[in-house]
Structures are given as C-alpha cells and as structure tokens.
Amino acid sequence: MEIPSFLPKRAALTPASLALVTETVSWTFKTLHDRAAKIASALHVLREGKGTRVACLVENVPETVPFIHACQYTETVAVLLNTRLSERELQWQINEANCCMIVYTEGLADVAIRISKAIKLEAKCIDQLANEEDASSFFSPRAIDLKTPATIMFTSGTTGSPKGVLLTWRNHYFSAINASFQAPLSSAHTWLTSLPLYHVSGFSSLIKSALFGNAIYLSKRFDSEAVWRLIQTKEISHISVVTKMLSDLLSHSEGEKVPSSLLHVLLGGGPVSASVLQKAEKLGWPISVSYGLTETASQAVSSAIADGPPQGSSGKAMSMNELYILNNDGKEASVLEPGEIFIKGPTVTEGYINSSVVIDNRFGFPTGDIGYLDEKQFLFVLDRRSDLLISGGENVYPAEIEHVLEDHPDVVSCGVTKKSDDKWGEVPVAYIVFLEGKTVRSSKLRDWCGLSLATYKIPKEFREIKDLPRNSTGKLQRHRLVGLPSKELED
Template structure:
C-alpha cells in the first residue's frame, strides 16, 4: 500500500466550499455544488457493479457531465479508461478489449459508436450518461482517501508498432504533476484555467486534477473556438490556458491588433516544438508563452520554460519541473555532454509505473522516451524530434506504422511508407507513399477513412516505383519526403 492522501474533491470542498469550481457557458458551480452532484452520480454508479479497481471507459465530450462523472468514478475507486472520441469503433474496440473494460459510459452524440462497440466487445455493458443520471441510487462505498500508488486513469498512446499501449497513470503521477507545475508557474488567488483541449487527453485531464488540488476554477469549452477563447482571455477572468501550436495560430490571427488582459499570465504550449516566428509574434504582443515538453507517460508536461527564461531561450522546452530529472543518453548508452544530441531520458514521480501488458523502456530507473534532443550549457532542453518518426498533427500523435498497416491491408498495395510533411495549419500532416497495382488515390483515401480517425488520414497518397530502404531492408522514413520534391 502506498502513501494515503485525502480525496482531492472532498478535501477541497472541506477547505473552500464556496469557491468557484467550474464555469461552462454561463453556468457556474462551486466546489460544494460540484461535490453534491458527484456524490449523486457515485450512488448511481454502484448500480452498475462498479467498485474499487473496476475498469470503466468514458466516451464523452468536454461537458460538465464529464467532469462530474470523472470525479464520481474516482470517488468509487474505479480506473478510468479515457477514449478518444475521434477514433473509429474498430480502433476503440481494441482498447476496450486490451484493458478488459467492463462498462462504457458515453454521450448520446456517440450512440452509434457505442452500439458498434457493444457488438465488437463481448463483455461490454454500455450506458449513456443520460441513462446513468436517471438510474436509481444505491448505497456506495466512498473512497475518502486516495492511495498514491493506485491507478487513477488509463490512456492509450499509439505504439510505434501500430498497436496502441495503455499508459497507466496513478494518483501519485497526477499529484506530482500538479505540484511540479505549481512550483514552476505558482498559484495566484485569481487563477482560472481555460480548458479547450480534450479531457480524454492528459493535457485536459491534468487541468481537472489541478482545479481541485489548487482550488481554482476551470473554464470549460466543449470544443475550441478561437473567438470565444480570445474573449475570455481579454475579459480578465482567465489567467492560464493550455494550447497546441495550431490553436495558438488561430487565436493570433483572430486577435489581429488587439491584446489580452493583464491578468492573463500563462499560455502553456505543448504538443510539439513551436515555430520560432510564432513565439516571436507572441513576444511582440507580450503574450506569455511557456513552451513545454511532456507526454501521456509523464502525466502532462515534465519540462517547462520558466517565465524569466521565456525570451532568452526561445525554442527551448525549458528545464524539468522541480520533482523531475532529465538527461540525454547517447547511442552507446553513456550520458551525453552539453549540446550533444541523444535520446531524452526522464526520471520523476509523475512518470507512469508502466503500460498495460507491455514493457516500458527503462534503464537504471530512467524512462527512455525515444525522443531526440539535447541540453545546452545551462541545462535547457531542446527537443529535435518527437520520436524520430512521430508525426504531430494539430497536437495529435500520428504514428506512421499504424497508417502503413492500414494501407498494406488493401489488396492492391504491396508496400507503404508514411512520413510527416510540414504544414502551416497543423504543424505536420501525413503523406503516404505506396508501391502497388493500379489504384486511385481516392480509393485508398476512402479505404483509410473507414479504418482511421480523420486526423490520421494522409493528406496525399503517392504511388512510387520503390521505397527508400537501408542495407537491412528496413524502410528509411526520413528519405520519403525526398520522393515528393518536384511533384508539388
């Protein structure tokens, strides 16, 4: 048994019951009101045979009911499997079966997907959030304490082999992530965090956790809208916002010559390195952008560029959060010196204890990320590649191997190779190259649409005579982009 800590929502309500916890459109809830709704949800959950360590999946949008359900599931000690609503039923069924999830709660928007999942997953019981709300209450065993070693959430990240892996996140991971961030960014009395990133991503879920740990409100948006986000940042009500590059680009375009309220103090930028011109544009407008580096495995950012360094170290992800450590490992396994490129290795209490059913790449207690980067003489991290082949499109991780596997499942395709091409809107987009029989690009795109989420579908599928391979006959994805020179 690990270290015990009071249940965050119950403790927060005990300490500051009247503070605002959640704002959605024009509605607000105090922590006391939030707790009462969550207790109500918890009593209804027990009618679904959900108890400590039950695996429960949620397929829901950024809405208040999602916030209530997450806290209610924590209250009964369930392990929450967060499903990405952009994935197809086929992709999600793998995650449900792999995690041995027994119950699924979903928004009515996803009724069709839920029906498909019940068909694809033999042991799955699905229930809409509306049905849960109207179900009977039962006596429930409330977890008034959290064991920091207990698994709180599971999020799937696509493995480079094409099969996603379930990242287990403990209460301790979320706790140390929140504490590490607060020691870097500080907590102010007027703080409020704008959440427009999906709750099913660690960037969104971490905001929920920080809200109850810090005692600050979340301004929740169902989906990102740059005009509305800008208006909140200009109102003085919001002090912190989490974004990826594509979102920040859209906000700056819509902002034109205007600026944000002086209360706004932190634009936390994740999801891949930001282009220098964007950071310089923000610097001119006095928008405090903090680049960060993190992943599902580190329960949100683990490296952040501190305020006093934000302009003199443009392009850096910063230094590790207080409880974390970072080093660069060379190909020969030795520690790299300053300015030497190698694999980014991390250590800290916010790092996952491991994947479900998969080994984690660890060496002497250090988590090997597979990402390339270097540390400068002052210890600032510069990320050069989010894993050598990873494509980050609009903040979403896209793994070439997954798209290649789908393309090669088509009867006309013999070989497939996928790489990321720079794109002004999305940061990167996938381009696919195939060797095969006569088949049109549109036919293959349609084939992909049936099997992949929209953000994974290649922007182009180009037929070539052969793919670049090395002496071991392995595909060299880095050379694929050379195939389009002269084509566009």
C-alpha cells in the first residue's frame, strides 16, 4: 500500500503552519520539508551502494527532526540508539544492526567519532549532511510504501539480551491513527516532546505532527520547572510523560490547577501510584493511562482518567488493536484470570532483527507480560516481562546486570531484584556471592558496572549473600532474594 510521504504532503497542505518550536528556532512545515529534502539529497549520495541501515546517535535538537523525515524520503532505516548506553553497548548494537554509517548530532560528536574509529564505520554530523556540496538538489519522493522498514529500536528480551525491534512505516502510521482517535490533533495544537526521540514514544510525536499538522515543541531534556511554565503560559496543549515526570510536575505546580488549554497528558512508562493519580485528577490534569511496547509502535492500550478506568488499570485496547489474555494452557483466559498479554493489529512489529518471534495468527504478538482483563475489558498489567523493572521510565533487566557483575574476578554469582524508590519508581538491588575470603566495596562495584552499563542500570544497592536461591533445575528465584539474610556492602 502506497500513500503520500508524510511531511511533503503536510507541507503542501499547510505550508505556513508551525511545525517545530524550540528555544532557538521556529520552523513552518515548508521550512522543515525543505531542510529534510536537503539532508535527504546528501544522505542518498552517501548511502549509495552501502546499505539501508544508519546508526543514529541523536539528541532532542532541531536538526534531528528533518533528518528523521529525510530517512523516509530515502527509504533509510533509522537505527535509533539510546544515547545513555555505554560505548561498548552502542558498538554492539551498531554491529548487530549491520549499519552502513553513523549519523550524529553535534553534542554527541566525541562519542560518535570514538565509536566510528573503533568499528571502522563512517560517521557524519547532521549539520554536515545539510551543508554537503553534493546535496545541491532537493530530494522529495511523492509516495511511501507502508511496508518499507522505517526504524530499528533496541529493547531487551526476557533474558536481558538486547533485541532490535524492526518497525515499518505501516506500524508508525497506524500508531498515529490510533492516537488521533483518542486525542485529535490539528494545527491549533502543540505537543511537547521531551521524551527522547530514540524512544518510540518520542519518535511517534513527530509522525503525528506530520500527519495531522500540529506543532512540536521540542525540549532537549525534561525540566519540570520549564515544562510547568509552558503549561501555565498556554504554549503547549499535549504532552507525553512517565510517572517520575508527572510527579515532578505536580510538585512544581504547588497545588495550582492546570489551565484548560492543556488538553491531553499521555502517561506511560510503568506503574503509577494511586495517590499521584488522585492528586493529578483533583488538579484537573487531563491524563490518559496507557500500556505499550516498542514492539507495538507506542501505546496499544489506553483510557482517559475522565472516562473512569478502575484504579490500577492501563485502559482498554485502542481502536487499531485487539487484546487477548492467554492462560497457561494457551487458551483465552476468563475474566480476572491472569495470563500472558497478546496484542494484535497493524501497529505490531513483524519481528526482530537476527532473532525470531512467533506471532500467532489469531492472537497476535506475545508480549511476555502478565495481566488480566476485568468484566469491562480494562487491562491490568501485573508484571512487565516477569523480572523487568522500570527506573525513571527506562527498562532495566536483572539478567543483564547479573552478567556484568559475574564477570568480576571476585564474584561467584549474583542475583538482581528491584525495590521501590520515591524518585525513580524502581531501582535495581544486587545480591552477590563472593569468592571465599573476598569482598568488594559498593563504590568499586559501581565503577565496574559503569564500564559496561548505562548509569540507570547500575544497582543503587549492593548486598552480600551466602547463597542464591534456586529451584530444583538450578534456575535463580529472584523473588526470594529479599527474604533471605544479607548485609549491605560498605561504600
């Protein structure tokens, strides 16, 4: 199925409408399209004969937006990398995705160039692409085949091994359509994007803007004071947040009600306490709870708080998705019966790169998450991918941390679990069995983890334990760690 390319069509329909706003720029859709076309011309020349996948080390800065649209113009697959990862992790993902080059924004130049030299791959700054002498012509396709691969975003599987989720333009298109049924958008609206553009939630805001004509207010990073000021001055109408961001905004509001100009607050990124939601509702925050995955191109389940979803629910399946719960026998679960969550619909990925996933023809994608449906079809998520913890909106898998710590010469074995944290929601805690007569201070273990892991994955607490709890087949029983005798290691 072919449809007009998103941004060129929008630029033809509403060329003078505001497309992108930051603290330093204000671009119309025509301006944005012209910049994207120029970058696309250079990208087309550089990529010729090399491949379709480009590693993207990009920040939430103006230049990133036309670059992402240029990827659609040239049928380039944007491999969007989490810039909080260690260089070792980034190198592995770039190689795993078989990227033909690296594109970066100026603030990440040092990291990009070091990685480029280490893996012998060409690297170009987006600013360079926009000013290439070879890019004298403007590259602008008329149509895009929705089956064309669009992005690769890495997530972690239940084993903690990173997996590259391949999403097509069809997935992103229908995800935007999904969102429009819940919160219609037009040129009268401005969506604040402070979530990273390498996350599917941040990326999806750019697609919605091109399709529906709303402006994007792009923030380099989330600053609760600055965002609250934008809300007060009625400069934004829509925003996506995770629990920590909402809590910070409520603190800054100091009990003040939000203006009616704020129309939609999409809340994701894991569990949220009843007290936070009640406080937000009392102050007039127009919140929609949600549940989604990278594999579903953003949220697939959502409901507005105003519509009365029960406490603890993530909402109902959205218009383009179907939701199923399968019990241990592989049959549809009854009401309130927990089982694995399956999601079906045009937003769902067809699979991972270099890894297989079995998508059921009837029930769709197996999320690995456990939940249940109530009698009104509201979804309750009980456990996100079994042992997954969510810290500040970032997915953290215990197995990945365990593998790093078990590489330490003084560590025999390790088990990682989670504990609640007022600031981050959840944080990892490591339980370690040392070699006889050995011990290591927490500060040294943090340094060790920092060589291989992003900062948010490093345990906030390290505890020594005599033995790890395991079942009869030797599998680690993480849920038993907290109840066993252990002592916190000195810093």
